[in-house]
Amino acid sequence: MPLPADELLQGTLDLLILRTLSREPMHGWAVSHRIQEISKDALRVNQGSLYPALHRLEEEGLIEAEWGVSELGRRAKFYEITAAGRRQLARESATWRKFAEAVQLVMQFA
Amino acid sequence: MRILRKAMHRVRTLVRPRRVARELDEELSFHLEMQTRWHETQGLDRATAHALATREFGGSIRFREAVLDTRGVTWAQDLTRDIRFALRSYRRAPAFTAIAVLTLALGIGTTTAAFSIIEAVLIRPLPYEQPDRIVTLTGRDSAGRDIASVSVPTFDDWRDQSRSFSAIALYATARRAVIAAGEAAHVETANVSGDYFRVLGVQPALGRTLMADDVARGEPVVVVSHGFWTRALGSPRTLPDTPLRIGAEAYRIVGVLPPGLEYPAGVDLFVPDPFAAPWRTASRNNINFNVIARLADGVTIDQARSEMRAIAARVHAAHPDDLYGVGASVTTLQRRMVGPVESYLRLLAGAVIAVLLVACANLANANLARGAVRGRELAIRTALGAGRWRLVRQLLVEGVALSVSGGVAGVLLAWVLVRLVARTSAVELPRAGEISVNGTVLVFALALSIGVGLIVGLAPVLQVGRSALAATIAAGGRSTGSRRRAASRDVLIATELALAIVLLVGAGLLIRSFHAVISRDLGFTPDRAVAAELSLPPTRYSGRHASDFYAELFSTLRAVPGVTAVGATNSLPLGSGAMGFVAVEGQADVGAGAGYRVVSDDYFRAMGIPLLRGRFFGPGDDSGTTRVTLVNRAMAERFWPGQDPIGKRFKAKSMEWKDTPWLTVIGVVGNVRHWGLEQDAPVEHYVLYRQRPEFALNMAVVVRGGNAAAVMAAVRERLRAIDRDVPADLGTLTARVDRSLAERRFVMSVLIAFGALALVLAAIGVYGVLSFSVAQRTREIAVRMALGAHRRGVLALVVGHVLRVSVVSAAVGLLVARSLSGLMSALLFDVSPADPRTYVVVVAVLIGVALIAAYAPARRAAAVDPMLTLRSE
Numbered sequence: 001m002p003l004p005a006d007e008l009l010q011g012t013l014d015l016l017i018l019r020t021l022s023r024e025p026m027h028g029w030a031v032s033h034r035i036q037e038i039s040k041d042a043l044r045v046n047q048g049s050l051y052p053a054l055h056r057l058e059e060e061g062l063i064e065a066e067w068g069v070s071e072l073g074r075r076a077k078f079y080e081i082t083a084a085g086r087r088q089l090a091r092e093s094a095t096w097r098k099f100a101e102a103v104q105l106v107m108q109f110a
Numbered sequence: 111m112r113i114l115r116k117a118m119h120r121v122r123t124l125v126r127p128r129r130v131a132r133e134l135d136e137e138l139s140f141h142l143e144m145q146t147r148w149h150e151t152q153g154l155d156r157a158t159a160h161a162l163a164t165r166e167f168g169g170s171i172r173f174r175e176a177v178l179d180t181r182g183v184t185w186a187q188d189l190t191r192d193i194r195f196a197l198r199s200y201r202r203a204p205a206f207t208a209i210a211v212l213t214l215a216l217g218i219g220t221t222t223a224a225f226s227i228i229e230a231v232l233i234r235p236l237p238y239e240q241p242d243r244i245v246t247l248t249g250r251d252s253a254g255r256d257i258a259s260v261s262v263p264t265f266d267d268w269r270d271q272s273r274s275f276s277a278i279a280l281y282a283t284a285r286r287a288v289i290a291a292g293e294a295a296h297v298e299t300a301n302v303s304g305d306y307f308r309v310l311g312v313q314p315a316l317g318r319t320l321m322a323d324d325v326a327r328g329e330p331v332v333v334v335s336h337g338f339w340t341r342a343l344g345s346p347r348t349l350p351d352t353p354l355r356i357g358a359e360a361y362r363i364v365g366v367l368p369p370g371l372e373y374p375a376g377v378d379l380f381v382p383d384p385f386a387a388p389w390r391t392a393s394r395n396n397i398n399f400n401v402i403a404r405l406a407d408g409v410t411i412d413q414a415r416s417e418m419r420a421i422a423a424r425v426h427a428a429h430p431d432d433l434y435g436v437g438a439s440v441t442t443l444q445r446r447m448v449g450p451v452e453s454y455l456r457l458l459a460g461a462v463i464a465v466l467l468v469a470c471a472n473l474a475n476a477n478l479a480r481g482a483v484r485g486r487e488l489a490i491r492t493a494l495g496a497g498r499w500r501l502v503r504q505l506l507v508e509g510v511a512l513s514v515s516g517g518v519a520g521v522l523l524a525w526v527l528v529r530l531v532a533r534t535s536a537v538e539l540p541r542a543g544e545i546s547v548n549g550t551v552l553v554f555a556l557a558l559s560i561g562v563g564l565i566v567g568l569a570p571v572l573q574v575g576r577s578a579l580a581a582t583i584a585a586g587g588r589s590t591g592s593r594r595r596a597a598s599r600d601v602l603i604a605t606e607l608a609l610a611i612v613l614l615v616g617a618g619l620l621i622r623s624f625h626a627v628i629s630r631d632l633g634f635t636p637d638r639a640v641a642a643e644l645s646l647p648p649t650r651y652s653g654r655h656a657s658d659f660y661a662e663l664f665s666t667l668r669a670v671p672g673v674t675a676v677g678a679t680n681s682l683p684l685g686s687g688a689m690g691f692v693a694v695e696g697q698a699d700v701g702a703g704a705g706y707r708v709v710s711d712d713y714f715r716a717m718g719i720p721l722l723r724g725r726f727f728g729p730g731d732d733s734g735t736t737r738v739t740l741v742n743r744a745m746a747e748r749f750w751p752g753q754d755p756i757g758k759r760f761k762a763k764s765m766e767w768k769d770t771p772w773l774t775v776i777g778v779v780g781n782v783r784h785w786g787l788e789q790d791a792p793v794e795h796y797v798l799y800r801q802r803p804e805f806a807l808n809m810a811v812v813v814r815g816g817n818a819a820a821v822m823a824a825v826r827e828r829l830r831a832i833d834r835d836v837p838a839d840l841g842t843l844t845a846r847v848d849r850s851l852a853e854r855r856f857v858m859s860v861l862i863a864f865g866a867l868a869l870v871l872a873a874i875g876v877y878g879v880l881s882f883s884v885a886q887r888t889r890e891i892a893v894r895m896a897l898g899a900h901r902r903g904v905l906a907l908v909v910g911h912v913l914r915v916s917v918v919s920a921a922v923g924l925l926v927a928r929s930l931s932g933l934m935s936a937l938l939f940d941v942s943p944a945d946p947r948t949y950v951v952v953v954a955v956l957i958g959v960a961l962i963a964a965y966a967p968a969r970r971a972a973a974v975d976p977m978l979t980l981r982s983e
């Protein structure tokens with residue numbers, strides 16, 4: 001049963017997007033596809049959340065957008081993580097790890 | 111850096127909105143294409159893949175709005191769009207818009223006008239140097255009442271002993287005969303001590319002000335007000351060489367005050383006065399003088415108060431017979447000036463706020479009704495992804511757009527009202543000349559408009575907030591008007607009606623007071639009588655000359671057709687009058703107060719004052735014969751209860767400086783309410799002007815009968831013939847009585863106007879809400895009728911609704927009115943703030959008006975044709 005990514009904890013979608021873009025610039029569809037693929041279909045990003053999130057991150061300067069040519073030979077908007085975005089990603093990843101470990105501990109021993 | 115980028119991002123969105131939207135569309139369609147391709151790679155044919163991708167995509171419009179929202183299709187852009195949308199939707203409903211703007215204009219306009227008055231009178235500092243340092247010093251009697259004026263000896267003691275003031279001055283005002291540019295007129299003048307202008311800290315517009323030197327040198331100089339400079343002297347550029355004649359003396363004009371300075375109110379001329387003998391040595395109960403002072407640096411008003419308390423206690427201990435210097439009060443000048451009108455201003459503020467609230471409630475209601483109708487529009491927009499905030503903003507913008515339009519009209523109205531009030535106000539407002547719609551007032555009006563707009567806009571917002579939009583759409587857009595919604599409309603009209611009740615109760619109590627006042631017995635007959643107040647130049651009219659002047663004037667006036675009696679007095683009723691003390695022969699009480707008036711033989715007949723016992727003055731009473739007097743009934747009852755006062759004797763102590771001869775009572779006349787209709791008649795006696803020539807210089811001649819215009823013409827003509835230099839103020843006694851009631855009438859009229867306004871607005875509110883509810887319930891009514899309900903039953907349904915609402919509002923309104931009416935008890939006369947008659951009448955009027963307002967909608971409801979209505983569904 002795939003889990004809609006927008007039902008995850010707030011901020012998690014931003015984290016996933018930043019992490020995905022941290023490897024290489026890609027367009028919106030690729031971001032959602034990659035998340036779905038890597039999570040083995042466990043996470044599915046709804047377009048209704050993806051694009052608002054992308055534009056918000058762009059506005060916050062965590063990612064940058066540029067129009068380029070896609071694999072289809074069509075104009076597409078590519079997103080690239082910025083230095084500020086990388087810093088943010090590092091911070092958020094650490095927080096996330098701590099959180100995940102904590103939840104894990106509680107689930108095991110509580 | 112980040113902020114800059116963010117700003118750029120927004121600017122781009124704002125500047126190139128279309129391009130941004132187009133790019134977004136392109137990005138989304140690319141996504142769709144990629145998704146389709148992906149499904150194709152999974153083995154689906156193109157059509158199925160496309161359909162699947164589209165379905166996964168969801169309502170594309172929906173998140174297009176969401177993205178544009180995140181991109182902050184910024185406030186400014188939204189705002190212009192919202193405003194344009196608002197204006198368009200208002201254009202589509204011109205009747206609604208016109209009424210709404212008019213309502214707002216009335217509410218905001220009256221509030222703004224009231225604020226301009228309050229701003230000028232209460233809030234704006236006086237136009238003096240450091241005005242908050244200027245104080246007035248007043249005496250206090252043994253009952254703890256403030257006595258506005260003091261005696262010269264008391265002032266001397268206060269000045270010599272106090273350390274709290276850097277300057278302290280004495281002044282006394284009087285109406286005096288002035289000849290300027292060849293015209294004789296009565297002018298309000300002030301005699302001031304040397305430091306007067308140092309206390310106020312006034313820079314003259316021309317020449318100089320008065321100084322301590324002027325008093326010392328005793329040179330006759332005068333400083334004139336800017337108004338007098340313009341009015342009487344024709345505002346010449348330089349100080350004129352021709353002196354101004356005040357009374358008998360010629361005064362050199364040495365300075366002109368700047369415009370807008372009016373303290374004491376209405377005074378045009380200021381002359382220096384040493385306040386020497388006889389004032390300096392007179393009794394401490396001769397209190398015709400006022401004190402102003404400037405606090406010394408570093409001294410607080412509380413310190414000045416405690417110092418003055420100590421001084422007054424000391425001075426009074428040394429002079430225990432001083433009746434009015436028992437204590438001393440220190441009050442800022444502004445407070446002292448504003449004090450008398452503060453209760454009016456408070457009433458005014460309350461009234462305009464109530465009217466404004468009614469106007470707001472009305473519009474909120476109208477907007478609620480519109481909101482219900484627009485439910486579908488809003489629901490659809492929500493479904494299309496417009497955020498709730500977005501819609502809320504839209505509604506608020508609509509409210510503000512409306513109220514700012516109303517505010518603009520309101521400012522125009524305020525401008526007219528302020529002019530009207532400044533010109534016609536019967537309440538003597540201090541600084542009335544300074545009242546204007548200025549920058550502060552405009553800022554207030556703008557803030558008020560926006561505030562009102564937000565409140566009015568908020569009403570439907572609360573509905574959007576809670577209404578189940580999906581349900582509205584599901585119901586086919588026929589919003590049935592939830593119960594809660596109808597209830598909130600009822601609450602609003604009940605509030606309006608309750609506010610109208612509060613205002614009407616206030617107006618009603620004032621009307622009852624007014625009637626109580628005018629139905630009092632004046633003690634004289636004002637109809638068909640003319641009065642001319644004269645001042646004779648003292649140099650030419652000493653001793654017998656004055657009597658001769660009046661004898662000649664009386665005989666000419668008696669010859670005017672229709673005139674039945676001609677008399678004269680030193681002070682007419684409903685104005686000022688002199689108080690004094692009498693010592694009655696054989697009675698121990700030597701300090702008993704009694705007023706006195708100096709009159710001519712025929713004065714009582716001319717005024718229509720009845721003789722109760724004895725006789726009037728006659729030709730046999732003269733300067734050489736026994737001093738005679740007539741007492742009023744109050745005096746007869748006060749000193750000779752149960753006895754015949756004729757032939758009794760008393761001395762009027764403060765009437766004369768030197769010897770005080772015995773006065774023999776020759777008659778008793780009826781009481782006259784000399785101090786005003788609301789006052790009780792004072793204990794008084796009358797003396798004959800021929801036996802008191804020193805009082806005969808300033809007399810008012812009263813002519814009974816004849817045509818008023820003809821009598822006035824005769825007086826003018828006669829004066830020109832006898833002496834051109836005698837100024838005369840002419841008027842009928844009826845006008846004089848009216849003037850004494852003008853203030854009360856004005857305040858009453860203002861409150862009636864506001865009450866009526868609130869009532870009309872509330873009636874419009876009732877009408878609107880009922881019309882709407884009938885329109886909404888047409889189907890329900892039709893069903894009821896189809897099921898056998900009678901038209902009368904339907905009528906009862908609507909009328910019952912109105913009655914329920916108005917009875918609730920009457921109960922609330924009465925409670926509020928009752929708890930507030932005590933605040934206006936100072937303005938009431940002979941009427942209890944809880945006067946049941948007023949309350950009953952107001953409630954009857956209110957319910958009557960509510961029912962009238964309900965009539966048309968009720969008829970419409972009863973006229974519903976069930977067949978037609980149900981078929982059309």
